[in-house]
Amino acid sequence: MANLFQSVRGFNDVLPADAAAWQQLQRVAAEVFASYGYGEIRLPLLEHTGLFKRSIGEVTDIVEKEMFTFEDREGDSLTLRPEGTASCVRAGLEHGLLHNQQQRLWYAGPMFRHERPQAGRYRQFHQLGLECYGIATADADLEAIAVSARLLRELGLSGLTLELNSLGSAEVRARYRAALIEFLQRHEDGLDADSQRRLHSNPLRVLDSKSPQTQEILRGAPAIVDCFDDAARAHFDAVQQGLADLGIACTVNSRLVRGLDYYTSTVFEWTTTQLGAQGTVLAGGRYDGLVEQLGGTPTPAVGWACGVERLLLLQKALGVPTASGDAHVYFCWLGEAAQRAARRLAEQLRDALPGLRLVLHAGGGKLAAQLKRADRSGAALALILGESEVEAQTVQVKSLRAGDAPAAPEFVAWPELASRLAGLLKQSEPR
Incomplete structure (x- = not known):
């Protein structure tokens, strides 16, 4: 007899034979976070849609194309969370955790995006995330990256590359945005359709284009470092020096911008060549303006997130032994x-x-x-x-x-x- 129902496309079951590896990964992560003094926060799956429009940016792919949004019986627009940072800030503001305080928080759980399902990218996927609030200096950036490096190492993952960039302050980003638009306008006819659409609404995302023709044009684009002021340059130098002190190798990638509007200053990604097109394993950066943007007082913040499914795929690709749920x-x-x-x-x-x-x-x-x-x-x-x-x-x-x-x-x-x-x-x- 045929099954009456199957799982929704992009929403996958985790069977008992695989669940032990998931449990082991989260157990390792919880131990690593605790070793740096981070406490777990558990966030709801549903949020008001406006939270993500205001934080992520209305012209990002996530908000424009990928969110699972619906109206409830009261007529409120609700969204299954596509990422954890906005929810974490909302919770911090709602419960009085952020004003004039330092907070180190981590979370884990499912996120939802209406993307084309493929290996390592699903419509319901799971993330581990870390957020640190209240520390404006490079100390917080370095600690966040150090935690990520330790987590990847404890999971047995090797051969990854840390890519690093800085978007400077909001003022630096605004100057760079103007310079980049001016450059792109001169080459608009040669850009791919997505990049032409983003040219004025979200020009930094053009730097992330997968079009070879657009990337060839971008070889002559201005670099954000040319727009740095003294403070932005000093912060970025301190991050690089701190990583060198910790023995964490990195590659500066001036085209690294991340896909969310709230990022400022340091941005970073851990990447691998083992997973084909899904090369980013863990990513994050600083978002000093987001707390104020969501109604709080100005609060420096830095964080990152990683996909659990992608970490497990990488463990498998590298032949890392993982836990079994077999009986003893x-x-x-x-x-x-x-x-x-x-x-x-x-x-x-x-x-x-x-x-x-x-x-x-x-x-x-x-x-x-x-x-x-x-x-x-x-x-x-x-x-x-x-x-x-x-x-x-x-x-x-x-x-x-x-x-x-x-x-x-x-x-x-x-x-x-x-x-x-x-x-x-x-x-x-x-x-």
């Missing part, structure tokens, strides 16, 4: 007395060995059938309890994987079972 132990039993004893022993083992993944067989059946289920569970060891074992108060321990000890079945007394299992499972861990 499968507990077989034969007979009613053995079933009752196995149930008690299983609970005792879970108490004694936190983190133990133990499956207690259910449904009866012959031992051979139970052992087949044990093998399919991925468990390293099977425990077997029959009438004779109950009488002797022992459990038979059987290896299910080649190379795992013990080579032959071993009988272990009930009081010693937890310590024996701990030792055997340690031996079976991949090296």
Whole structure:
């Protein structure tokens, strides 16, 4: 019989075989964030549409083409969040977290954009994000990048390139915008259609064009560094010097602008050549004007976000070992007395060995059938309890994987079972 329903295009299920790698990634991320003093904030999926129009920019691709927006029963326009920064600022203002304070926050969860689905880019995707408020100096930029570098390293990801640029202050950006428009107008006929459309509304995004012809024209475009004032130059120099002090290599990319209107000063991306067109793995920068733009007092801010699906794809491409959700132990039993004893022993083992993944067989059946289920569970060891074992108060321990000890079945007394299992499972861990 055919399935009546399938998932919506671009909205994917994460099955149990893959979920363990997701859990491991978020566990590593939470530990890295905590090691720098960042606290988790949990944000709603739905926000008022105006929040994103005002923060991201009405002429960005996200707002123009990609948001999932609808009217609710009260006639309010609501949007499934396409990114986390605007929601984080809204929450900070609503709950009084930002005024004259320093805040270090991180978040995780699904985001939504109506894009063409492809590997590493989905309509429901998941992000990890970090935001730091209240620090105007390059210290915050450096810390944000250092956290990102440590996270990528802890996830086993190597061979990435850190690309760095600065958009200067709002005044610098305004001067550069005027110079760039003047240049692009002289070459308007040669630009691709998207770039012609953006020329006046969002000219910095032209620098990000994928058109080879437009990129050839841009070779002669003015560089934003030519519009820097002393403060912008000093801040960018301090970021570069700080990265050198930390041993974090970077490449200055004067065409790096990011796709959201709220960025000012430092912008950066970690990129890879392992994922084809989806080369950006983690990206962010400074957005000193956004808090004021959304109704707060002027507050310096810097942050970044990364796509969980893309990190997992990169781990796979690089052959990084990830967590498995397989059972450690499968507990077989034969007979009613053995079933009752196995149930008690299983609970005792879970108490004694936190983190133990133990499956207690259910449904009866012959031992051979139970052992087949044990093998399919991925468990390293099977425990077997029959009438004779109950009488002797022992459990038979059987290896299910080649190379795992013990080579032959071993009988272990009930009081010693937890310590024996701990030792055997340690031996079976991949090296």
